[in-house]
Amino acid sequence: MSYESKTADFRAHIAAGGKVEASDWMPDEYRQAALRFIEMHANSEIMGALPEREWIARAPSLRRKLSLTAKVQDEVGHGHMLYRVAEDLGKSREAMIADLIAGRTKFHNVFHYPTYTWGDVGVIGFLIDGAALVTQKALLESSYAPYVRVLRRICAEESLHQRHGEDLVLELCAGSDEQRQMFQEAVNRWWEPVMQFFGPPSKPEGDVLLAWGLKTRTNEQLRQRFFDTYVPKLWDLGISVPDPALAFDDVAGEWRWTQPNWDTFWQVVKGNGPMTETRLAWRRWMHEAHGWVRETMDEPRLAA
Amino acid sequence: MERWEVFGKRTVDDPWTSVGAVHAPDDEMALLLAKEAFFRHGEGVDFAVVRLADMHIFGRPDLLAFATDKSYKLQSGYTGMGDKRRAAATRAQEAGAVVDRPRPVDKRALNPSHRRRDGAAGSEAAGSGAAGSGAEAVEGGGG
Numbered sequence: 001m002s003y004e005s006k007t008a009d010f011r012a013h014i015a016a017g018g019k020v021e022a023s024d025w026m027p028d029e030y031r032q033a034a035l036r037f038i039e040m041h042a043n044s045e046i047m048g049a050l051p052e053r054e055w056i057a058r059a060p061s062l063r064r065k066l067s068l069t070a071k072v073q074d075e076v077g078h079g080h081m082l083y084r085v086a087e088d089l090g091k092s093r094e095a096m097i098a099d100l101i102a103g104r105t106k107f108h109n110v111f112h113y114p115t116y117t118w119g120d121v122g123v124i125g126f127l128i129d130g131a132a133l134v135t136q137k138a139l140l141e142s143s144y145a146p147y148v149r150v151l152r153r154i155c156a157e158e159s160l161h162q163r164h165g166e167d168l169v170l171e172l173c174a175g176s177d178e179q180r181q182m183f184q185e186a187v188n189r190w191w192e193p194v195m196q197f198f199g200p201p202s203k204p205e206g207d208v209l210l211a212w213g214l215k216t217r218t219n220e221q222l223r224q225r226f227f228d229t230y231v232p233k234l235w236d237l238g239i240s241v242p243d244p245a246l247a248f249d250d251v252a253g254e255w256r257w258t259q260p261n262w263d264t265f266w267q268v269v270k271g272n273g274p275m276t277e278t279r280l281a282w283r284r285w286m287h288e289a290h291g292w293v294r295e296t297m298d299e300p301r302l303a304a
Numbered sequence: 305m306e307r308w309e310v311f312g313k314r315t316v317d318d319p320w321t322s323v324g325a326v327h328a329p330d331d332e333m334a335l336l337l338a339k340e341a342f343f344r345h346g347e348g349v350d351f352a353v354v355r356l357a358d359m360h361i362f363g364r365p366d367l368l369a370f371a372t373d374k375s376y377k378l379q380s381g382y383t384g385m386g387d388k389r390r391a392a393a394t395r396a397q398e399a400g401a402v403v404d405r406p407r408p409v410d411k412r413a414l415n416p417s418h419r420r421r422d423g424a425a426g427s428e429a430a431g432s433g434a435a436g437s438g439a440e441a442v443e444g445g446g447g
Contacts, residue, residue: 019317067376145317163382170385173392180399228408235403236389238396247406 003027014213019145022088030212034144035089037214042082043100043107048128049075050279051111055121067164068121074157081150088146101284103271110193112273119186122172125165127190127230131197133158134226143213166233173237180238187234188242195243195257196265198223227255308334308353310342316349323347325356 001009007027013020020026026034049072056072059065083093099105110128115121136155142148172183199219202210209215217225227246234241245258268276305327311320323342328334334353343351362368375381396402 021316063376066374067381070374070377148317149319160377160379163379163385164376166385167382167388170388170392174388174395177399180395180401232407232410233389235405235407236393236396238393238399238401238403240401240403248408250406 014143018143019148020143021145029208030214031089033208033212034147034214035086035091037209038082038086038089038144038147039091039096040106040108042079042086042096043105044111045075045079045082046100047107047111047279047283049079050282051113051115051275052121052124054115055118058118060118064168071125071161071164074161078154078157081154082147085146085150097287101280101287103276103280106269106271108197109265109268109273110190110197111279112268112276113190113193114275116189117182117186119172119182119184120189122165122169122183123186123190123194125161126169127165127187127194128197129158129162129165130230131194131226133162134229135198135222138217138222138225139215141216147214169237173239184239187239191242192260192264193268195223195260196262196268198226200262200265223257224254227257231255305329307356308338309356309359310334310338310351310353312342312348312351314348318348320352323351326353328353331355 006025010020010025010027010030020030052068052075053072056065056068059068083096086096087093096105100107110124115124133155136151136158139151140148140155142151169183172179201220202218204210204218207215207218210218227248231241231246243258245256247256248254249256267273306329307325307327308331309325310323312323313320324338326334326337326341328337331353335351338351338353
């Protein structure tokens with residue numbers, strides 16, 4: 001059977017809602033797209049743990065410190081589970097980690113930004129985890145079965161994180177004027193990056209991930225779903241969103257909003273964000289400092 | 305006779321899931337008995353048996369229990385969210401921070417006061433400043 005006809009069969013399988021296993025034949029384009037997407041997801045879990053990690057030492061109570069530590073541990077775990085899924089597609093974990101810390105591969109835009117106050121931790125735990133949960137839940141419909149299996153577990157843990165984030169936000173919003181202001185200012189700082197997180201409104205016909213069923217929802221569908229859930233919650237807390245156009249349009253049945261600056265978004269994800277170099281430098285240092293652990297784990301194999 | 309643990313897959317995409325166990329003298333017999341005991345009603349697309357003696361069992365429940373309070377790792381560690389939401393909304397009202405912008409009808413809200421009272425079309429109709437803004441506390445809290 002020719003490559004073309006195998007690809008046509010594969011396409012029909014996907015179109016009929018079929019799933020793909022690591023050991024199945026797949027077109028090179030599918031393999032590449034799946035690898036790149038899952039690798040970036042893994043990178044983002046690893047790098048996404050860092051902004052919150054910065055707040056473990058500064059958490060306002062022992063309980064918050066413990067919960068934040070447990071959450072950071074979960075996120076790093078997600079990263080490694082996802083690297084395991086990605087490596088079956090043909091790139092070693094070592095190569096993926098080397099590319100990440102050398103700045104050759106991408107991670108999500110929101111993890112390139114600094115955190116200034118405990119309010120930022122609230123935004124990350126409530127809104128960014130919320131945004132991630134919206135996108136990851138939609139990915140449970142993905143055509144790549146090993147990814148879906150690992151996402152089931154990740155989504156369960158992310159919903160706990162999101163709950164923890166909301167709890168933290170409610171505490172701030174029920175608190176003093178200073179605490180409320182601290183959270184409001186954090187929302188103001190993060191709103192544009194959160195809008196950018198979902199990506200530009202994509203044209204379904206030009207999106208390779210949609211074409212292969214790796215994703216089943218457009219960026220805009222996901223962003224609208226995020227608005228549905230989170231904007232009313234913020235407004236109920238008396239927290240405004242720094243987009244004067246943001247409102248639900250009853251006639252259109254969707255939210256109106258203002259496009260962020262997409263040039264900034266591309267600059268940031270290409271590695272020119274305000275904290276990109278600092279966080280990568282930290283990650284590089286940790287990787288080198290803990291090299292002995294990897295060597296120790298490898299020794300039985302080397303001795304054999 | 306040895307005990308064999310039986311694992312099934314409901315669909316090809318599912319992971320192996322334990323469905324029960326059988327006693328059998330060898331793997332061939334274990335597969336046959338497992339098929340008759342667990343897979344006669346379309347329960348799945350494949351199954352496997354593993355000799356219990358081949359399973360490495362941890363066997364230390366004491367080491368899985370939390371030595372200290374670790375409820376922050378559980379959903380149940382974050383209870384009373386509805387009360388916390390209402391308290392924060394009341395606090396927002398006290399702080400004079402009311403955001404009144406057009407929003408979708410909350411279909412899931414069971415309490416009618418959680419829904420937009422202006423029906424649907426017009427977004428400015430409610431006037432009171434609390435259109436659909438949730439908890440009674442918001443509406444009652446203004447003074």
